[in-house]
Amino acid sequence: MAADPPVAFRSPLAWWRRKSLRFRLTATASAALALALAAATSLLVGVLGKGLIASTDEVTYQRARDVVALADDGRLYDPVAVSDGTIIQVLDARGRITHVTLGTDRLVPLVDAQARAATPPDGRGRFVDGSPYGLPGPLRVVVLHADHGRTVIAARSFKDVSESLATTVHMLVIGTPMLLVLLGVASWLIIGRTLRPIAALRRGAAEISGTARARRLPVPEARDEVHELATTLNDMLARLEAADASQRALISDAAHELRSPLASIRLQLEVALGHPEGQEWPETAEGVLEDTFRLSRLAEGLLTLARLDERRPARRQPVDLGELIGATAGRYDEALVKVAAVQAAVVDGDAMDLGRVLVNLLDNAVRHAGSQVGVELHATRDEAVITVTDDGPGIPEADRERVFNRFTRLDSARSRDEGGAGLGLAIVRETVRAHGGSVDLEDASPGLRAVVRLPLARA
Ligand SMILES: Nc1ncnc2c1ncn2[C@@H]1O[C@H](COP(=O)(O)OP(=O)(O)OP(=O)(O)O)[C@@H](O)[C@H]1O
Numbered sequence: 001m002a003a004d005p006p007v008a009f010r011s012p013l014a015w016w017r018r019k020s021l022r023f024r025l026t027a028t029a030s031a032a033l034a035l036a037l038a039a040a041t042s043l044l045v046g047v048l049g050k051g052l053i054a055s056t057d058e059v060t061y062q063r064a065r066d067v068v069a070l071a072d073d074g075r076l077y078d079p080v081a082v083s084d085g086t087i088i089q090v091l092d093a094r095g096r097i098t099h100v101t102l103g104t105d106r107l108v109p110l111v112d113a114q115a116r117a118a119t120p121p122d123g124r125g126r127f128v129d130g131s132p133y134g135l136p137g138p139l140r141v142v143v144l145h146a147d148h149g150r151t152v153i154a155a156r157s158f159k160d161v162s163e164s165l166a167t168t169v170h171m172l173v174i175g176t177p178m179l180l181v182l183l184g185v186a187s188w189l190i191i192g193r194t195l196r197p198i199a200a201l202r203r204g205a206a207e208i209s210g211t212a213r214a215r216r217l218p219v220p221e222a223r224d225e226v227h228e229l230a231t232t233l234n235d236m237l238a239r240l241e242a243a244d245a246s247q248r249a250l251i252s253d254a255a256h257e258l259r260s261p262l263a264s265i266r267l268q269l270e271v272a273l274g275h276p277e278g279q280e281w282p283e284t285a286e287g288v289l290e291d292t293f294r295l296s297r298l299a300e301g302l303l304t305l306a307r308l309d310e311r312r313p314a315r316r317q318p319v320d321l322g323e324l325i326g327a328t329a330g331r332y333d334e335a336l337v338k339v340a341a342v343q344a345a346v347v348d349g350d351a352m353d354l355g356r357v358l359v360n361l362l363d364n365a366v367r368h369a370g371s372q373v374g375v376e377l378h379a380t381r382d383e384a385v386i387t388v389t390d391d392g393p394g395i396p397e398a399d400r401e402r403v404f405n406r407f408t409r410l411d412s413a414r415s416r417d418e419g420g421a422g423l424g425l426a427i428v429r430e431t432v433r434a435h436g437g438s439v440d441l442e443d444a445s446p447g448l449r450a451v452v453r454l455p456l457a458r459a
C-alpha cells in the first residue's frame with residue numbers, strides 16, 4: 001500500500017490557499033517589494049557604472065585633445081606635463097614612443113599597432129589591463145591621431161572608480177535584503193493590526209452561538225468596511241432575534257389558547273364520570289363537542305398562518321369577487337347581512353383564501369353588529385375595494401392596528417363567550433398581503449368598516 005504524500009507536497013496552490021490571509025498578504029507584498037527592489041538596484045548600478053565610465057572617458061579624451069593640440073603646434077616636450085594623473089604616450093609614424101608623461105613606459109605602447117589602426121578617431125574609450133605595464137587595476141584608454149602620422153594614447157586608472165562602484169554594489173547587496181526583511185516585518189504587523197477587528201468579529205460570533213446573552217458583534221470604531229460589515233450583521237441579528245421572540249410568543253400564546261378548551265373538556269368528563277347516575281350524557285357530549293370545535297378552529301387558523309408565513313406562491317386563478325361575495329354572504333342571516341352595490345371585479349388569486357377573508361370579516365361583523373351588516377364591492381381603475389360595515393361598538397382608533405396581531409382580542413370581546421382565538425384578522429391581513437393588497441379598519445360611526453383593497457386581474 002503506497003502512502004499518500006504529505007499534504008503540503010500535493011499541490012503548492014492548495015498549500016497556499018490553506019495559509020492565513022495575513023501570511024498570504026505579507027508574502028505577496030514582500031515578493032512584489034523584492035522584485036521592485038532588485039529591479040531598482042540593478043538599474044541603479046547599471047546607470048551609475050555607465051555614468052562613471054562616461055565621465056572618465058570625457059576627462060581622458062580632453063587630455064588627449066590637449067596633447068594633440070600641443071603636438072600639432074610643435075610645443076610638445078618630453079616628459080609631457082599633465083597635472084591630473086592622466087598617462088600619455090605619443091607615438092611617431094613608425095610606432096616608436098617619442099613622448100610620455102613622467103614614469104610611463106617608453107618601450108611598449110598601451111595599445112598595439114593593430115588596435116591603433118582599427119581605432120576610429122572619435123575618442124571612444126576602451127578597457128586595458130594595466131598590470132603588464134606595472135599599473136594597478138584596469139585603465140580607460142583613448143587613442144587620437146595627430147599630424148605627421150603621430151598617435152596620442154591617453155589613459156586613466158579606473159581602479160578607484162571600480163572600487164567605489166564595488167562598494168556601492170556590496171552595500172546594496174547587503175542593505176536591500178535587510179530593507180526587505182524590515183518592510184516584511186512592518187507589513188506583517190500592519191496587516192495583523194488591520195485584520196484585528198475581523199478576528200474580534202469572529203470571536204464575537206463564536207460567543208453568540210455559545211451563550212444566550214447580548215447577541216451583538218463588536219463594532220470597530222473606525223468607519224471602514226469592517227465597521228459596515230459588523231453593523232449589517234448586527235442588524236441581521238436584531239431581525240433574527242425579533243423573529244425568534246415573536247415565534248416564542250406565538251408558541252406560548254398558542255399553548256395558552258389550547259389550555260382552556262382542554263381544561264373545559266377534562267372538567268366536563270371528570271364531572272360526568274364522577275356522578276354517572278343522573279348524568280345528562282347528550283348535554284355533556286354537546287359541551288365537549290363545542291370545545292373540540294374551538295380546538296379544531298384554532299388548529300385550522302394556526303395551520304393557515306403557518307402556510308401564509310411560508311409565502312408559498314398562492315394559487316393564481318381569476319376570481320370573480322361579486323360571485324364570491326354573493327356565495328359567502330348567502331350563508332348568513334339574510335335579515336342581518338345585506339349585500340349592496342356590487343360592481344364587476346375579477347382579481348388573480350386563490351378563491352378559497354379570499355373566501356376565508358370574507359368569512360373572517362363577516363364573522364367579526366355579525367358577532368359585533370347591532371342590527372345591520374353591509375357588504376359592498378367597488379372597482380376603481382386598477383383595484384377592487386370590498387367593504388364590510390357593521391353598526392356595533394367599533395374599535396377605538398388606538399387599537400385598530402393592534403387587532404391584526406395574532407391572538408389579539410380586545411377586552412370587550414374577551415368577556416363575550418363566543419369570541420374566537422384572535423387569529424381571524426391576522427389571517428385576513430396575511431392573505432390580502434399575499435395577494436398584493438391591503439386591509440384597514442375605519443370608523444363607520446357607529447360601528448366598524450373593514451376595507452380590503454385588491455389589485456384587479458390584468459385583462
Ligand atoms: N367588527 C368588529 N367590531 C368590534 N370589534 C371587533 C370587530 N372585529 C374585530 N374586533 C375586535 O378585534 C379582535 C380581533 O379580531 P379577530 O377576528 O382577529 O379575532 P376574533 O374574532 O376574536 O377571533 P377569531 O377570528 O380567531 O375567531 C376581536 O377580538 C375584537 O375585539
Ligand SMILES: [Mg+2]
Pocket residue numbers: 360363364420423424425
Ligand atoms: Mg374574528
